Amino acid sequence: MxxxxxxxxxxxxxxxxxxxxxxxxxxxxxDALKDAELSGEDIDAVYVANFGGEDFNNQGHLAPYAVEIHxxxxxxxxxxxxxxxxxxxxAVLEAINSIESGRSKTVLVIGAEKMSSLDTKGVSNVxxxxxxxxxxxxxxxxxxxxxxxxxxxYMSHFGYSKEELWDTLAYISxxxxxxxxxxxxxxxxxxxxxEYASTVSDKNPLIAEPLKLSDCSxxxxxxxxxxxTTTERALELKSEVVEISGIASSCDYLSIVEGKxxxxxxxxxxxxxxxxxxxxxxxxxxxxxxxxxxxxxxxxLLIYEALGIAEPGKGREALLRGDxxxxxxxxxxPSGGLKAKGHPVGATGxxxxxxxxxxxxxxAIGLQVEGATNGLTVNVGGSGATNIVSVLRRIK
Amino acid sequence: MxxxxxxxxxxxxxxxxxxxxxxxxxxxxxDALKDAELSGEDIDAVYVANFGGEDFNNQGHLAPYAVEIHxxxxxxxxxxxxxxxxxxxxAVLEAINSIESGRSKTVLVIGAEKMSSLDTKGVSNVxxxxxxxxxxxxxxxxxxxxxxxxxxxYMSHFGYSKEELWDTLAYISxxxxxxxxxxxxxxxxxxxxxEYASTVSDKNPLIAEPLKLSDCSxxxxxxxxxxxTTTERALELKSEVVEISGIASSCDYLSIVEGKxxxxxxxxxxxxxxxxxxxxxxxxxxxxxxxxxxxxxxxxLLIYEALGIAEPGKGREALLRGDxxxxxxxxxxPSGGLKAKGHPVGATGxxxxxxxxxxxxxxAIGLQVEGATNGLTVNVGGSGATNIVSVLRRIK
Numbered sequence: 001m002x003x004x005x006x007x008x009x010x011x012x013x014x015x016x017x018x019x020x021x022x023x024x025x026x027x028x029x030x031d032a033l034k035d036a037e038l039s040g041e042d043i044d045a046v047y048v049a050n051f052g053g054e055d056f057n058n059q060g061h062l063a064p065y066a067v068e069i070h071x072x073x074x075x076x077x078x079x080x081x082x083x084x085x086x087x088x089x090x091a092v093l094e095a096i097n098s099i100e101s102g103r104s105k106t107v108l109v110i111g112a113e114k115m116s117s118l119d120t121k122g123v124s125n126v127x128x129x130x131x132x133x134x135x136x137x138x139x140x141x142x143x144x145x146x147x148x149x150x151x152x153x154y155m156s157h158f159g160y161s162k163e164e165l166w167d168t169l170a171y172i173s174x175x176x177x178x179x180x181x182x183x184x185x186x187x188x189x190x191x192x193x194x195e196y197a198s199t200v201s202d203k204n205p206l207i208a209e210p211l212k213l214s215d216c217s218x219x220x221x222x223x224x225x226x227x228x229t230t231t232e233r234a235l236e237l238k239s240e241v242v243e244i245s246g247i248a249s250s251c252d253y254l255s256i257v258e259g260k261x262x263x264x265x266x267x268x269x270x271x272x273x274x275x276x277x278x279x280x281x282x283x284x285x286x287x288x289x290x291x292x293x294x295x296x297x298x299x300x301l302l303i304y305e306a307l308g309i310a311e312p313g314k315g316r317e318a319l320l321r322g323d324x325x326x327x328x329x330x331x332x333x334p335s336g337g338l339k340a341k342g343h344p345v346g347a348t349g350x351x352x353x354x355x356x357x358x359x360x361x362x363x364a365i366g367l368q369v370e371g372a373t374n375g376l377t378v379n380v381g382g383s384g385a386t387n388i389v390s391v392l393r394r395i396k
Numbered sequence: 397m398x399x400x401x402x403x404x405x406x407x408x409x410x411x412x413x414x415x416x417x418x419x420x421x422x423x424x425x426x427d428a429l430k431d432a433e434l435s436g437e438d439i440d441a442v443y444v445a446n447f448g449g450e451d452f453n454n455q456g457h458l459a460p461y462a463v464e465i466h467x468x469x470x471x472x473x474x475x476x477x478x479x480x481x482x483x484x485x486x487a488v489l490e491a492i493n494s495i496e497s498g499r500s501k502t503v504l505v506i507g508a509e510k511m512s513s514l515d516t517k518g519v520s521n522v523x524x525x526x527x528x529x530x531x532x533x534x535x536x537x538x539x540x541x542x543x544x545x546x547x548x549x550y551m552s553h554f555g556y557s558k559e560e561l562w563d564t565l566a567y568i569s570x571x572x573x574x575x576x577x578x579x580x581x582x583x584x585x586x587x588x589x590x591e592y593a594s595t596v597s598d599k600n601p602l603i604a605e606p607l608k609l610s611d612c613s614x615x616x617x618x619x620x621x622x623x624x625t626t627t628e629r630a631l632e633l634k635s636e637v638v639e640i641s642g643i644a645s646s647c648d649y650l651s652i653v654e655g656k657x658x659x660x661x662x663x664x665x666x667x668x669x670x671x672x673x674x675x676x677x678x679x680x681x682x683x684x685x686x687x688x689x690x691x692x693x694x695x696x697l698l699i700y701e702a703l704g705i706a707e708p709g710k711g712r713e714a715l716l717r718g719d720x721x722x723x724x725x726x727x728x729x730p731s732g733g734l735k736a737k738g739h740p741v742g743a744t745g746x747x748x749x750x751x752x753x754x755x756x757x758x759x760a761i762g763l764q765v766e767g768a769t770n771g772l773t774v775n776v777g778g779s780g781a782t783n784i785v786s787v788l789r790r791i792k
Binding site: 022046052053054057058059060064066067073075078080081093097098099100101102103128130134137248249250251253254386 | 529649
């Protein structure tokens with residue numbers, strides 16, 4: 001029983017000093033219901049994606065707070081899903097299961113995170129809990145240093161120098177910042193020069209060699225929400241419909257430093273993508289737009305290779321050809337991505353689904369990829385332990 | 397598509413100083429697979445219930461750790477479900493959705509919590525994050541004081557004196573401790589006298605008036621796991637089968653002190669129970685054994701009234717009649733319950749399902765309720781914001 005999107009919402013992303021985590025949930029939830037032209041009574045279940053509420057906001061057990069969105073949600077099932085930075089897509093998957101099981105007809109999915117309540121070091125410490133603590137966080141690894149392991153593994157395995165990698169990754173960060181200029185909700189509205197992004201400088205220091213400041217995504221507050229229902233009902237209710245035609249999750253070992261998984265590829269993303277494409281009966285060749293998990297620029301490169309946008313070790317060529325730029329073969333992160341749109345971690349997967357759905361409805365938030373009817377999201381938790389891929393299609 | 401239990405496991409509950417959170421997950425997961433006579437390859441998805449890993453163990457993003465249970469789980473979807481002390485049953489519900497959607501055939505559900513890493517005050521602070529923080533935890537409310545609000549509301553609404561309530565609640569705590577004597581996995585193996593439990597004393601001080609130490613459940617480490625599959629497949633594979641014939645979740649406002657929900661009843665439990673009974677086509681009269689959420693003795697009393705074991709305000713009469721004692725009409729918490737078996741919060745809902753399933757298979761962990769074929773679980777998160785009821789039936 002396929003499932004479609006009949007309502008979307010997205011808050012501004014950034015340091016939203018006047019908004020609490022609760023405000024973000026209310027705003028995203030209410031706006032999505034409004035967009036769907038539905039009320040709380042019409043919703044059978046609520047899925048709330050959040051990673052660090054306990055640490056950022058002293059709030060666990062967040063899902064029942066959704067009852068405050070509308071009194072019609074009282075006594076409905078509400079549940080919080082946590083898969084680190086992939087929490088949002090994990091919630092979408094559980095929401096789809098709920099509909100496909102027949103237990104729900106229409107479901108509200110909200111992703112929300114309020115990170116700016118802590119300083120940068122505090123946020124870094126909280127995020128480190130998404131690593132395998134005894135071997136990573138506890139040993140002083142932060143997420144920049146975990147993704148640096150992947151960057152080093154990639155250089156070593158495929159024989160790139162640090163300068164070559166920097167040059168490659170600079171295309172990704174410059175693309176992100178350029179795209180974000182048009183996104184009214186993006187956290188950053190500032191273009192990068194290739195020279196700045198490809199060079200270590202006072203303004204662009206190494207964070208975890210070989211990754212520089214310009215390779216790292218942002219600390220953000222923000223929320224997004226979706227209303228999902230059966231495709232059958234969506235086609236009855238709406239004049240324009242985007243279906244989630246395929247979705248799959250693939251988990252790998254929690255730790256990257258332990259060496260049980262390769263540090264030059266994201267194999268589990270490849271597996272999730274194969275399953276999602278299989279379910280949708282589409283391939284990467286059919287996709288017109290993608291929002292993918294560029295928590296660090298190296299991960300966007302690895303995702304190109306996991307998806308088959310480029311052969312293993314050849315992600316750089318896709319960038320040099322301009323394939324993933326708006327106007328290219330498959331624009332990736334026209335929103336600005338996690339790098340420039342921002343990365344409110346628990347919200348990110350829901351945000352990706354909203355952004356791609358809006359692209360396919362020709363109502364992009366920011367840059368519109370003209371004529372896009374098939375889209376993709378890739379959402380990653382930890383250093384690649386949780387990997388969730390969705391294939392979206394405009395069906396009406 | 398109904399779902400049945402084909403494997404169960406349960407660790408010892410208590411201060412398990414030699415076991416980490418990871419050890420508990422491995423032990424419960426491996427034992428459940430063994431009990432189901434299945435391997436990692438046979439499992440299509442893993443659901444991990446955990447409340448406080450971030451605070452107790454510096455570990456969020458816990459679900460992919462399940463890959464360590466068996467290499468056959470690598471690349472499968474694994475997700476962590478968090479609904480405070482109802483996380484376990486919330487994970488069971490999501491697992492059932494996954495099977496009923498057709499996306500999974502066989503699923504592993506693990507609930508685990510390792511709380512003894514913090515001292516009592518530390519644990520209390522972490523648990524307070526399951527309240528509505530701005531109005532409750534932040535204002536100094538702990539869970540004993542939140543359930544004290546329900547105890548006071550109950551006394552006031554139904555006209556009981558404190559001494560009458562103490563006398564009533566003493567039956568519940570004495571029953572729990574008596575039952576736990578036979579449970580080899582229980583944290584406490586120590587009988588209470590009615591006089592001790594019904595009186596304030598040096599050894600039984602007030603924790604949050606009117607609740608005394610003897611009214612409060614325990615701080616615990618522990619884990620439990622279930623293997624679920626379609627009833628159709630369960631009947632093919634197994635000579636003895638327990639089905640989860642009905643399950644429902646009902647969420648209410650997060651806060652009890654705000655006054656938006658009544659403080660003399662758990663209305664959302666009643667609603668969840670009605671839905672679960674409706675799905676199972678059974679009623680409370682058909683149930684032979686129940687494991688319910690006695691995080692505080694007052695909550696077991698409120699659950700009697702929500703389920704219709706007693707009329708509103710008359711829970712005391714059910715106790716005086718002996719209805720909920722082993723040998724009575726509907727034995728409640730023959731395991732010793734959260735009060736004496738222990739309450740590793742994220743594991744509790746899974747534990748309840750394991751305990752009831754084992755009762756119905758005539759393989760009780762501890763006291764066996766003779767001839768029981770229909771059972772019930774009631775799992776509560778926060779002060780009654782998340783409420784999940786399951787109806788289990790022996791079908792083969």
